[in-house]
Amino acid sequence: MKKLSIVDIANHLNVSKTTISFILNGRAQEKRIGKELVERVQKFVEEVGYKPNSLAKSLRTGKSNIIGLMVEDISNPFFASIARLIEDRAYKNGYKIIYCSTDNDTSKTKDLIGMFRDRHVDGYIIAPPEGIEDDISSLIKDGMPVVLFDRHLPKVSTDFVEIDNLFSTYNATMHLVQRGYKNIAYITFASQQTQMQDRMQGYKDALKESGLKPSALEITFDQNDDLIMGPINTFLKKNKNIDAIFFGTNHVGTCGLKVINNLGLKVPDDLAIISFDDYDVFKLFSPPVTAIAQPIEAIADSVITVLLNKLNTSSQHISSQSIVLKTELLMRDSSKSKVSVTA
Template sequence: MRKKLSIVDIANALNVSKTTISFILNGHAQDKRISAEVIEKVMKYVAEVGYKPSSLAKSLRTGKSNTIGLMVEDISNPFFASIARLIEDRAYKNGYKIIYCSTDNDTNKTRDLISMFRDRHVDGYIMAPPEGIEEDIESLKNDGMPVVLFDRHLPKVKTDYVEIDNLFSAYNATRHLAEQGFVNIAFVTFLSPQTQMVDRVKGYHEAIKNSKLNGIVEEVVFSQDDELIMQALRDFLKKHTSVDAILFGNNHIATCGLKVMREFGLKLPGDIAVASFDDHDVFKLHTPPVTAIAQPVEDIADNVITVLLAKLNGGSSAAKPQSIILKTDLKIRDSSKKSS
């Protein structure tokens, strides 16, 4: 394998001091009154050998790597993927690159990933955090690292976050199902202590109470294996045959639920009505199209990167943390409309 050239190698080849080479490559040649002849000789040689400076070494010198660590639950999830793409575009236009990773909602994995980002000297962090990393985020903040959370927040950590009004969104969708005449409305979601899921359950319960109905909440243990999720949903539908409508807590569990309903031969909305958090192309293409709570993906991404860039540029490093709550849009489609 060909050895990667260093500044020392260039200095030896040209019989020029490594300090002079460093000044030239870092754009300080004129400040140091280095002759045009030496500058030309160095730049010509660098172009010939294809030398590229170490980004890690540069970050150690400048204190900046111009990279941002983006940590989400699952980068393959369409919701997170869409937000990540928008953040990447905006960051790139402002001179930053994004490093993505998936935490799988695993606390230990998240800690390992934070450690990896520290080693890479990223300039800031964007996270959809799992529980249990409060101390890790506090440590980042104490070291002057800006951290912006989104999708959910950690109540014990004072940092910027961007999320939707989860409570009202669940309330609104549940009320819609009740107003359509459905009386046995279930809320089916993943078992989670995260703030966004807690608020969705609260919103559902408030709507059920105000509609004078009896609520049914099913919290399924998350698994990377969709078959395990689907089996839990099969068991739920077999046990609760009177359920005539379901609000799903996110699009992942909803797509698993739609597969199970097809297995069971259930017709939407005649046998059972469906609505879900997190709109998705699958819901629009499904027959019938599925009612969904559409999160303002572009607004979420824009607010997240705007807050982080402000911190990185030093304009608001000492400012009080912002709590940005955005509205959602209930996309009413045929899956939740009561048959006449």
């Protein structure tokens, strides 16, 4: 069945399409359109089940009430939890969310920004990959509200919400040092993103301060876990002196735990473990894994609050906010003090 348009309704009722448009957009009283005609149009619209074209409406009103949310991977528990909380707050404020995963792919992200532009979304929430500075600058120049989270782009001046990555890894590495571990490896994804660079720096700073040598493995990200586990397996076989491992993300952490199990290594007797981003798997592992917990609710709340404020303020010249939140180190049995033999 062909979808009815305003023109079809106007032709059927022998009324001008402008009048129909005013009635459907709630402007009948303002335009002094008779009550009887309004009721006739509304009755017909109800009978035929007419639904206005939201894209056409957004072109007329300049507002779609849709927010575009772009994350690295919507199936990742960290991003999924934040997206869910943002969606709830947005919906209560009259906005719907369109999600997508960028896979940290610059080209895909550019395409997705184009898709959101075509849909006339009102604002953007983005966990940005590298290389999209020009695209985001272009959105901001066109007056679009943009809030970045999880990481920021140093060359782009816009609002962002993130955590204190450098202190988080520094603090967790010192936790291992204080428990007697001396050969602490850091295993993470290779990335130039601000949050990943800060995490690496925090680890290095703690070891330097403690007079210990860093031993880092950076793995190229891949959706196939086998291609993440392979390098970890090779690294552990080659570096048998390592007594503790710090995983830079929960994805690397879960892959690392599989490798440790496959190699028959005992935690924490053979290897102490800490991972960034707490995750149910870490609580269920035996022994439970010490992890850095990000304040998921506070991140989501800050992101949507900043964006809604921008959407509800006519001036685009509000100064950009940089919100940095604290994490929590959840100490569990995977990083218990190293057993030392005393005389």
